[in-house]
Amino acid sequence: MPSSGSAPESRRGAGGSTGLVPARADRIITALSWWWASAPLLVFIPAIAYAMGLPDVRREVGWAFGLLALLTAALAPTAGLVAAQIGDRREARGRFLIMAAVSSVPILFFLLFGVLFPECPDGHHC
Template sequence: MSSPGVTPDRRPGLDSVLRGLSCWWMISPLILLTPVTALALGFPSVRERFGAVFGVAALISAVLPPAAGFALALAGGRRRARRRFAVMAGVGSVPVVFFLVFGVLLAECPAGHRC
């Protein structure tokens, strides 16, 4: 039983996992821009073959780490980490909503087809 003024015991393993999830989330824009960078460097086949895979990987990297990190921080009693992962979830939801609205819901129909 802990006293009100005592902080929870620190588990280095949980802190390392939370740090790793934060780093994973921070590299999601790099994952998204990898095919464009490969095209600029003269490797168009990378974008043609793996462009969609990198897009899906970036989308997953924008959603999964904040959700998992928030759950782990909640279970571990890490208040600052919970706030950090809540902000990460808000920022990470922007490209997801953008993709859903403009890529799926407002996608233009080809000429002669009804949506």
């Protein structure tokens, strides 16, 4: 006789689950959430290295950490939405939609100030 708390059941009900195994989906969603949360740390790693007396890190590979942070901010919510959809996790879908909205702000900031404005020649106001 199984008790009500002995084993987790699929959220799709008794008809069977066509998605990921529930525990695997939860682990993937958790990992993607933590991956997204690491993006701000990736931005500040070059500054932290500079403050610790390693100016070469900031000078030579600082751009790579910024690019990695932007990729993390874009890919983690996208992959999380896919995993939440496959795993049929409604709460996780909402969380990843919020993550995507929050991530869009620095991505748009980077595109606006990092790509569009530097194209103006010096001395000209675009």
